Amino acid sequence: MTNTLWRVDLDVSPALADAYEFALEAFCGAVTQYLDDDELAQRIEAYAEEEPDETALKAAIAGVAERSGVSAPTVTITAVENKDWLAEYARNYPPLQIGRYFIYGSHFDGKLPAGKIALKVEAATAFGTGEHASTNGCLQALDRLSRRYNFKRPLDMGCGSAILAMAIAKTWGASVVASDIDAQSVDVARYNAEVNGVGGSVLAVCANGYHSPSVTRNGPYDLIMANILARPLSAMAKDLAKNLKPGGFAVLAGFLDRDANWVFAAHRCHGLRLVERIKVNGWQTLVLRKR
Incomplete structure (x- = not known):
């Protein structure tokens, strides 16, 4: 050395x-x-x-x-x-347990806990491992939704590492469209899905929001995850509502507490109502439902 x-x-x-x-x-x-x-x-x-x-x-x-x-x-x-x-x-990146999800990296050499959904994602991709409050909030939302609802046509918009798409695929056994504007993120998403044994259930596509046949032809969706940022989320509110089934859920994250009402207002204008707010270290995750 x-x-x-x-x-x-x-x-x-x-x-x-x-x-x-x-x-x-x-x-x-x-x-x-x-x-x-x-x-x-x-x-x-x-x-x-x-x-x-x-x-x-x-x-x-x-x-x-x-x-x-x-x-x-x-x-x-x-x-x-x-x-x-x-x-x-x-030492810096021990495994995380968020609800029913157990997130770990390749350096973890312990025993995976029984009864938990294991997600192997390297800590180097910290914005998509649960380390970040937004990802944490989204996983909490999925855990809570899984107790009452069954989703068959989900979308992970702005998938990044695909941790949320993989969590959905493993929780409901559903095929998930995982979309990101960045081609390299899509490559990472595909790799992670294969490593986690859900490569056949996660369709990772490079797309500019909802303006892509790969996204629109697989909708409308009964669950849309979007862990992005406040401004693009608000700008895409109309498109999200158009691609979400009546009664479907949207889980939105990637913004601070101060921007949560702004994001909600943009979606309320298009027929979505607030179900729950999840707060983690100054960041919020909104769970909305289409009327």
């Missing part, structure tokens, strides 16, 4: 964090995400045993930004002292 590692640091939007992480995996052996204190940005740390090609790495990051229509984040590459990163990784 060499005494020096190379660390790559960048701050990005949480919605694009998985895409940047996927791009970094071509240059670094370990990639980790952390939510910053203001909970509005995702900090990414990546480590390489060899000094990465700075020009190629920055070009890959710029490519993600260009495809997403945003400015490229600042990338910093520094030499750091080597240590047992695997042990530190395991």
Whole structure:
């Protein structure tokens, strides 16, 4: 083991964090995400045993930004002292239990708990592992809905790592459409679904919201999950209502407490009523139902 590692640091939007992480995996052996204190940005740390090609790495990051229509984040590459990163990784990311769901990474070597639905997702994709309050709230919502309802035609809009799509597939045995605007996130979603044994039940597609035949032809849906951000959720409220069956549920997340009423108001205008608010560390998840 060499005494020096190379660390790559960048701050990005949480919605694009998985895409940047996927791009970094071509240059670094370990990639980790952390939510910053203001909970509005995702900090990414990546480590390489060899000094990465700075020009190629920055070009890959710029490519993600260009495809997403945003400015490229600042990338910093520094030499750091080597240590047992695997042990530190395991300490920082122990398994999570949220309702009936048990979320763990490949570093977990314990026994999976009986009676729980196991979801294997690497902690490097922190915005989609349950570490983030929004994902936590969504999993709580699914756990509560599973006690009373059965869903046969679900949609995970903005699927990211596909943790919610996998949870749905394992809970109800349903085929789930998992859609994301970022092609690399879709690749991650497909990989995770295969690892978790639900590759045949999760249809991961690259789509711009509801404006895609892959999404519209599989609707209308009886459950729509959308863990995105307040502004795009509000902008898509009409399309969500159009693609949701009467009596169907929508679980919305990805916004702070201060934006929850704004998101709800946008959907109430299109015939959705509030069923429940789930609050986790200053973030909210809204469970709505179409009249």
